[in-house]
Amino acid sequence: MKIQTFLCVAALLLVAWIKLPDSEGTTQQKNKDTLPSWNDGPTKQAIVNFVKKTTTEGSADFIPAAERIATFDNDGTLWGEQPLYFQFAFAIDRIRAMAPEHPEWKNQQPFKAILEGDIKTALAGGEHDLLKIMMTTHAGMTTDEFSKTVEDWMRSAKHPKTGKRYNEMIYLPMVELLKYLRANDYKTFIVSGGGVDFMRVWVEKAYGIPPYMVVGSSGKVKYEVSKDGQPKLVKLPELNFIDDKEGKPVGIHQYIGKRPVFAAGNSDGDYQMLQWTTTATGYPRFGLIVHHTDADREWAYDRESHIGQLSKGLDDAGKYGWVMVDMKKDWKTIFVK
């Protein structure tokens, strides 16, 4: 080989190599298998087919990138929710941590029951007591202070059954699905009944979803400026928005402002979000339900469950064409760790 030819080839390789980091995301690469934790089968195939047809220019089913809005429930869809919503486990741990400053709680329900480790009694008071627990632990501090308690809890608390940290009970196949959609220019949002201030602390790292793409339930906050001129936002013990059931399409409208083309949930709390998404005309739509079928690796529950009940969704999945994920059959791995 002549020295000139060698230099030429070397220079070309160099330029090509410099170019490489920029070329992620070409159509060919985007559509490669990025769902390694999903078993081959009709569920995975349905997802891949949908993404391929909606991102292939010239296809009758093509969806412009700006319209590729995908919404995901969180509890039971992106991470576990048994035996209690993890945010409620956080609230219980907060009650315990706050108890020394509240000696009166020893004689006050639902606090008494929580401190005695009797969660069933604590929840027996219904919605009123639940709200009391949530407001006590989620209000009366600045937004920054609250974020810090969530961060600390996430770093230290462990799930009673699995012994994992709660953010290790995130579903790996769903994280792959989020990434796969984003690699195909879908915008991925969380639309969850969970508290938005609770989620935003950790979802960016966990799912790659920034705070402004998280829709959730919220309390009111108040802007205050202290005497030394420092402003703060204080969390008030007053509900602002409940992002569940009929609230999900409402939340999608108020926070996202576009009707999704893709929605994923796992319970009847997601029914209206799935319905709102998949009955729209114009572009193709995709509804996905994560069905908890794996008692060995996770939990198996649907119609009779107190948490994450799925009944109406099971009845109507066929009618609306919603694709069911059978966790036991469809997922090679459940958790990220």
Added chain:
Amino acid sequence: MKIQTFLCVAALLLVAWIKLPDSEGTTQQKNKDTLPSWNDGPTKQAIVNFVKKTTTEGSADFIPAAERIATFDNDGTLWGEQPLYFQFAFAIDRIRAMAPEHPEWKNQQPFKAILEGDIKTALAGGEHDLLKIMMTTHAGMTTDEFSKTVEDWMRSAKHPKTGKRYNEMIYLPMVELLKYLRANDYKTFIVSGGGVDFMRVWVEKAYGIPPYMVVGSSGKVKYEVSKDGQPKLVKLPELNFIDDKEGKPVGIHQYIGKRPVFAAGNSDGDYQMLQWTTTATGYPRFGLIVHHTDADREWAYDRESHIGQLSKGLDDAGKYGWVMVDMKKDWKTIFVK
């Protein structure tokens, strides 16, 4: 030149050329002058300096991309607002369009005054009448129907003084600033007292800001499923959120979930947003006030204006280090068209 050398150079140029479309956004190109409608001077220099120092890795002032949150007021900051907020001009036009179906309006204030072209009298009733006008024109229809009326109006209505369509009264220098920030990995949000449903219809095209990055005032909406199974969202005549003054930091928290590092406004309605942004510690912060100083090309107003009053902001700009845009001096061009 030998044929091999020629081929080699040609091949290198070819590869380099193929690479070009991917290389937009390298640091050098990002920081080139992308504010052509801004006159050289301290205001432009302050903006460019801030962007440069916060995006230079290794700089003490470097801000990670995920934290580069920039919030912009809309009325009077990104487009005009005189002699009446443009959304109010829309409401007046809607009252006129709806009048044939409401013969009773001929004898009912504030409708009577509007139909007689006497806007001053229509507004004399204060907040109560203003709310009546807004609720009449912004509720009682589906979200889709409302979007369509906004679209139609934006295509046809013209400003009484300039004769321009309202979306031609967008400030070109501010559109350039939005683009410049985005080219430097800033996320640009609108945080406006204006109605979110009104803005989202046209801001994506006008400013390159997608609906989910628009925070604004809103009414409540309700999810309903008709007998034939078609869901819809109906706009209710009930306030949901007022995104003005103290409401702006609240809206930033509830909708964006991160404290901005850059904020731009033009009136005292933006005071708290600027205060919330620029008093934060950790990263450098930038506050910008668009001061309406150009009576010839636009309008000149501040302390005494009914619309877009700027008084407290003028008093405290120095204290907080907010940079003032002098529209007359700093802007070569005002409007996009």
